[in-house]
Structures are given as structure tokens and as C-alpha cells.
Amino acid sequence: MNRSLYVGVFGLLLGMFLAMLDGLIVGTALPTIAGDLGGLDRLPWVVTAYLLAAAATTPIWGKVGDLFGRKATFISAIALFLAGSGLAGLSQDMGQLIAFRAVQGLGAGGLMVGALAIIGVLVPPRESGRLQSMIGVIMPIAYVGGPLLGGLLTDYLSWRWTFYVNLPVGAVALLIISTRIHLPPAERVKPRIDYGGAALLTTAIVALTLLAGWAGTAYAWTSPQVLALGALSVLALAGFVAVERRAAEPVIPPRLFADRGFTLAQVLSFLVGAAMVSVTNYLPQYMQFVQGASPAAAGMLLLPLMFGMLAAQLVTGRLISRDGRYRRYPILGGALMTAGSLALLLLDASTPAPAASALTLVIGTGIGLVMQSTTLITINGADPRDMGAASGTVTLLRTVGGSLGIAVLGTLYAARMRTDLTARLGAGQAERLERSGELTPGSLPRLPAPVADAVREAVTSGLHALLLGAAALAAISFAIAWLIREIPLRTEPAPQPPPEPAPQPEPKASPQPNHSPAPQPDPEAAPSPRKG
Template sequence: MVLQEKNIKFIVAGLLLSILMAAMDNTIVATAMGTIVSDLGGFDKFVWVTSAYMVTTMAGMPIFGKLSDMYGRKRFFVFGLVVFLIGSALCGIAQSMVQLSIYRAIQGIGGGALMPIAFTIIFDIFPPEKRGKMTGLLGAVFGVSSVMGPLLGAYITEYISWHWIFYVNVPLGAVALFLILRYYQESPQHNEQKIDWWGAVTLVIAVVSLMFALELGGKQFAWDSFQIIGLFTSFGLFFIAFFFVERNAKDPIIPFWLFKKRLFASSQILAFLYGATFIILTVYIPIFVQAVYGGSATNAGFILTPMMLGSVAGSGAGGTFQTKTSFRNLMIVSVVSYFLGMYLLGTLTPDTSRTLLTVYMVIVGFGMGFSFSLLPTASLHNLEPQYRGTANSTNSFLRSFGMTLGITIFGTIQNNMFTEKLTEAFKGMSGPGGQESSMINMEDPQQLFHPEERAKIPDFILDKIVDAISDSITATFLIALVPIVLAAVFVLLMGNGRVETTKSSNGVSPPSR
């Protein structure tokens, strides 16, 4: 495909705007949820606002990736962008929590097409020697949007209106839509393939069942309730069915032969492990700052800026140097920095200075940033164009799945440790102390640790609470070292694959069936 240089710049701008919106909408709603609930009511349904978006996004990723391989990137990217904008506009005018949840599901369908296809388009329009810098740029935007989402959500909600956390997507998306429609021209030739309907159905049901089980378990329903057990059972049955369907499908949604490629398989597992651990940083560092240091909600959002800058630097470095050395060598730098940063965060105490916390976040962010640019590129390494959408959507899916599973598991661990330490701290106490400690609600720590509320708590009570929450969060960071060590093993298994800049490297075909 031959594109003029000026057209490529406009295309990249459109892709960057799209990724910024889709990635940020995973987190931007979190800090506005209290205001939304107070305005719309429906406290018992607020969990669905986040769940609906995540479920439809994850369910759509593999399917849109496959469809883009079959019928072209542009039509499905534009489709995803239009649906995302319609969903955003509808969310802004929602009059009830049920309406907002439905509109978020529509928004998520669009988001499921945007992120994986954007990275694949970059791979299609740039030669190998330029892909690294471009994927580094897209990865940096993904990292920035993931961290900036809560901060922007808090700012817009406080100074404008919660409706505008959705409306802001409309002008940005309109610009992105114009740029893609006007300047992105792809080849009309695509491989004839048969749609794997049974694979799509079983995959969607399996993903939806698992996502709802993880999102609702321990919140609206107990983990051992009939509803949650039923959802996990549904996931197991339909996932097994998906596995058998894909093994026999002529053109499967996720070709299993890809996992026989060592670099591809390692990249998928690493995306999962990095996603599972990165999410706890974005959630618990702001809580630590707000609850332990006594910062405001807005300051807690700003405190993530050093980690964001570190991830931008890491993503850029990973993109720049992937033509000079192997993916494995770069990911070794990544996992060492990531491990060191997470370990240092695990040593935090209420007496740790803000300066040290900033340094620790830069280190952990730098290690994480490499994965944003390297893992998508490694997933597509030496693959022909007709498999790139599938490969990249699988990588995006597993990273998102890791984030969902990670926050569920580590959130449960942190909450249990906090409750245990708080119980020990107030053991034998009665009266005001016990009453104050029972008011702690880690589901919404911003309410308790708001400066005005914090000032009402007696110092001897506050110290015990601060110590309990500090110890539980830092212990969670240390436990997160286990999957990072596991990630180091898979980094070593990546092999010596690297970006080839010679014109002879045009991809490989799948093994004969």
C-alpha cells in the first residue's frame, strides 16, 4: 500500500485520538461514580456501569480483529468509532442507572474494535524499520490514557459536569473519524474466509459469563452464591465448547497454530501478566496517597503523573530499540525495572517521603512502558497481513483480561488483609474506637479520607487505620512480585526474534492443515 507522507501523519493522528478515547474510558468513570449515583440514583446498579463497558469491549476484541483480517481494517475501525461516539452521546443524556449501563455497553462494542485494529493499521502502513517508533507512540498514548483517566474524570466532574466525561469524546471522535475516512485508503483485496459463527457465539458467551462473575462476585453476590457459581460454570462449559469448535473450524477466530510460535505465545502470556499487575498500581497508589498521606482525590490522581511519564519513556525506548536488538533483550530490561519498582513500592510506609515515592513510580512505570510497544509488535512478528488483526486483538484481549482478573484477585487480597489488620489493631477496644473502625469502606475510600472527614477522626484512631491500610497495600505490591517473576520466565522463553528491516521478511504462512 502506497500512502503519501502527509496522509500518513493524518492517519496516525486519527488513530492516536481513537486509542486515547477508548483506553481512557476504562478508567475515567471511576472517579465520577459517586456524583453519578447521587444524581441518577440506583446505587445497587452502579457496578453495571463499569461492567457493561468492559464485558462488551473484551467480547468484541477477538471478533473484530478477525473480521478486520477478512474484510479490511477501515470499515470495522470506522464502525467501531461511530458506535463508540453514539454510545458516548447516549451516556451523556442518560436519565437512569439502567440507561447508563445499556449505553455503556454500546460504547464498549465500539471500543472493542478501536484498540486492536489501530495497532494493526500501524503495522500495515509502515515498513518494519518505522513500526517500532510508531507502536511506541501508540503504546505511550495507551499508557497515558490509562493513568490520566481517573484524574481527568475527577477534574471534569468537579468543575464541569459528569455528563462531559462522555460528551468530551464526541468532538475528539469526530476529528478522528474525519481523518480516517479522508486519508486512510487500504487495498480492496482481502482473503476469502468463512465466518466462524459457532466460534464467535461460544467465545462471546464464555467471556460475558466470566466477566460478569468477576465483576459481580463479592459485590452484588457472594462468591459462593448460585449466581456466581452458575456464571463460572457457564464460562467453563462454553470455553471448552469454543476450544473444540476452533480446532475444527476452517477459519477459526483465534487460530491455535499461532500459539505454536514461541514468540507469539510468550507475548500473549506476558500481556496477561503485565495487565494483571499494572492495574493494581493505578488503583492502589492513589488510595495510598489519599488515605496514608492525607491528600485530596485530585492530588491522588496527580500523584500518578511520574508513573505515566515513566511509562511514556519506556514505551518510546521499546519502540526505538526494537530494530536494534531482540524483543527478549528489551523485555529483560522491562521486567527487571518493573520488578525493582514494584518491590520498592512494597517497602512504602507512612513515613516514606513523596520524593522517594515519585522515584519508585518512575522506575515501575518505565518497566511497564516497554510492554505497551513491544508486546503488540512481537505478537505480529513475521505474520502475513491476513493474520495480524487476529494476533493483535488476542494480545489486547489478554491484557484486558489480565487487568480484570488482577484487580479482582489482588483487590480481594488487599481488602482481606486490611480487614484483618484493622481487626487486630482495634482488638479489645470498645466505644468510639470500634465505632470509627467499623465505618471504613474500602470500596469507596475517597469518602472516608476526604480531608474534612479525616479531621474528625481522633489521632490515635487515625494512626491505626493509616497503618492498617498502608500495610495491606504494600503487602499487595509485594505479592504482585510473584506474577512478575513468572513474567521473567516467559521473557527468557521469547527467543531471539527481532524486527527485521530487510525487504525479504514478508511474513510466514500457517502450517498446512
């Protein structure tokens, strides 16, 4: 990669860093937010609203970038994300926070896809692993420092600063991208937005997420609300597939899925997103409720998980750049994710904090291996014209996986925790405890010892239910990874398609200025100026 591009690429990675930082910072602040704003029963929606909005808009951002310009689209996504961040920090109740988190998510949907699409144009897949040297500078702040920084801000300033901190970082990213990223001129395409496909995809994602979060908790599985959501999800997905097959510029081009590696990479991205978001958002609650850690200390206890993710991505990127082989990494990642999820079942109310922290290393390493390899497989399997749509698809599937994962596995967590708490304290006392707002880490020391012990055991039981679900997802990932075939990665950048003497009309004239007009546009005229 040209050295002059490093500063510009750093700005792109800084944009990606915003989305990563926000999700990880908020995880350690969630219990404190619930204690301040109330609405403990709606707490999962602080995460779900963000992921849902990001998932629904990710493919749209990618396609808009392909049609209107990737740089301008990426800058717009950052600006919207920063507006949502400022508003979220000003929230006065849980409803406002959830709504502004959705605004944040609307912008976040374009951050990862925009950066990946631009990098896919500027840098060949075989060389993209070298970008890990730059990622190594900024990703520790997100993966490792994110939970710690969130805890420190919550402890010493306010949870509101977990949102405000995005503003200066975003300002730097905007400045660098505006001045240092210069993309090659793209082929002019008449913009044709697939409004029908975008609407159907958004409807399907929202309905699926609501179904996953409400079924069996807010409403019975056989209730009219859940059955209606299920029917709406199926109809919207079927309609989306039909519309995409006929659309001139589909949000997710069906031709992408003709590549087997691309399709499998999307399935793996969905599964790893579900496992990663669920585990990283609920482990801090165990650390605070059961281990008695402060938000800052809970972030520190997750350092092995974050270091494992970071190291796996760095090493995988380097190794793939060296020999171009990638099939072994999603297989190994799936195995480590499965083993790591099962190892975390050893956690209980008496587990020493250092041991609990160390047990997170294995699953973190597995997540990093799968994430890095699936991104490279996706970029390698897409044509230059579809780079934005392909990057949007892998980010979409990862985000939808996270949204559905935290809804489904979070529901398992809450149901098991409530059942265990009821069994230990009785239905009346358990319900009073939940309604009183005292079911937070800060209020736990003030509760009678038997009640506090019951809460710790119930939280541990809920975490075990979530980890069993994560282990099942990881095992499926391991099985699917074996189906990937090794296809050599490209060693050249993905250029914009040049004008060709093809049947399609081109605004550019023939490169042969001395070629006399011929009655037939014969393609073999290139070697000699005239025919004998």
C-alpha cells in the same frame, strides 16, 4: 513509512488514544463517582464492566475487520464507543453507569485492535517503532495528562465530563480516518462468521470475571454459585478450543499459536494487563484517602508512573527499529515490574507525597517495556491474512488480564481493607461506616480523628495486599520472558496476498498474455514464452 501516511496514522493513534484516555481519566474520578451515585460496593464494576465488554468483543472486532474491511470496522467501533461515552455521562445511578460503561467497552474492544491491524498492513514491524515519534505527540496526553485531566474535570466541572471529553476527540479521529486512510484492496473472501466460537469465548470471559470478583467475597468459594461459574468457565473454554479447530474462519486462529514467540507474547500481555490496570486504578485511591490529595492532585502524583511507561515505549520502539532486537526488553521489563511492585510496599500512612509519587516510576517503566515489545512480537509472528485476529488476540489477552486482575487483586484489596478496618474499629462501627456512604475521601476530614486514621491505615493495608499480588504476576512475567527467542523482524510491509497460479481458483488471469494455452498448467512456463 511514506510521509503521506502520517496524518492517517495519526488518526488511527487518536482512536487508540480514546480507549487509553477513558480508562486513565476515570481512575481518579472513581471515589467522587461513588460519593455522588452511591453504591460503593459496586464501584469496581465501573471499571470491570468496561474491561469485560472490551475483552469479549476484541477478537470479534479483529475478525470482522479481516472479513468485512478494517477501515469500516474501525469507524464503527469509534461510533459505538462515543455513544457509550455520552450515555455514561448522563447516568443517574450506579446501575446505569455500569451498563453504559459496558456499551463503551463494546466499542473500545475495536479501537486498539483496529488501529494495530491497519498499521500492521501499512507499516512493516521493523519500521513500526518509528511511529513512536507520533505516539510521543499524543500519548503524553493519555498517559500523563489522563489522570490529571480527569482530576481537573472532576474538581472544576463534574465527573461526567470524564466521559463527555471523548466526544470531540472521537469526532476528529473519525474525520481523519474517513478521509486519509486508504488501504490496499484485500483479497475477496466469503464472510463466514464464527458465531459459536464468539459465543463460547464471551461466555468463558464473563464467567471467569464473575468468578474472580465474587469468589470469597459475595459468595463462599464452595458455594453453588462459585462452583457453577467455575464449571461453566472450564466447559466454555474447552468448547471454544474445539470449535476453533474446526471453524472455517475462527475468531482466534489456532495456527497463530504455532509460533512460540507469539504464544509467549500473549501470556506476557495477559500478565502485564492484570498488573497495569490494578495498580493504576487503586493507587489514586491511596493518594486521595491517605495522602489527602484531591482528584487532580492524585493525577499529578501518578505522573512518574505515566512518564515511565511513556519513556519506555518511546525508547524501546526506537531501539528495536534500529537493530531489530527485542528479546532483552520483556526480560528487563519483568524485572522492573517486580522491583517496582515491591518498592511500593514502602508506602504507608506517613510516607511523604513526593516520595510516594517517585516510587511509582520503576513499575511504570517496566510496564512500558513489556507492552511495547509484546505488541511488536505479536505483529511479527502473524501472517497478513491474520493481522486483525493477531492484533485482536494481544489486545484481548491484555484486556482480559486487566479485567481478571482488577477483579482478583481488587478483591484482595477490599478484603484486606475490611479486615483491617474491623480490627481497628470493631465489626459494628466498620459496617456502619461502610453502609453510611462516608467511606470516601471527601468525607474523611469530617470523621473523628481516630476513625479517619483507621481508614487511612486500612486503605494502606489493602494496597499492600494488591501490590503483593502484582509483584507475583511480575515475577512470573520475568521468568516467562526468558523463554522468548530472537527472530528477526520483517523489514517489508505485510502486503495483501496477491493472486498466485495455485490450485485455488483465482479471478485474475495469468500475467502472461502471450502464453499459448497449454494442456498442463506448468509453473515453469514463466521464464520463456514457449518450450522447445
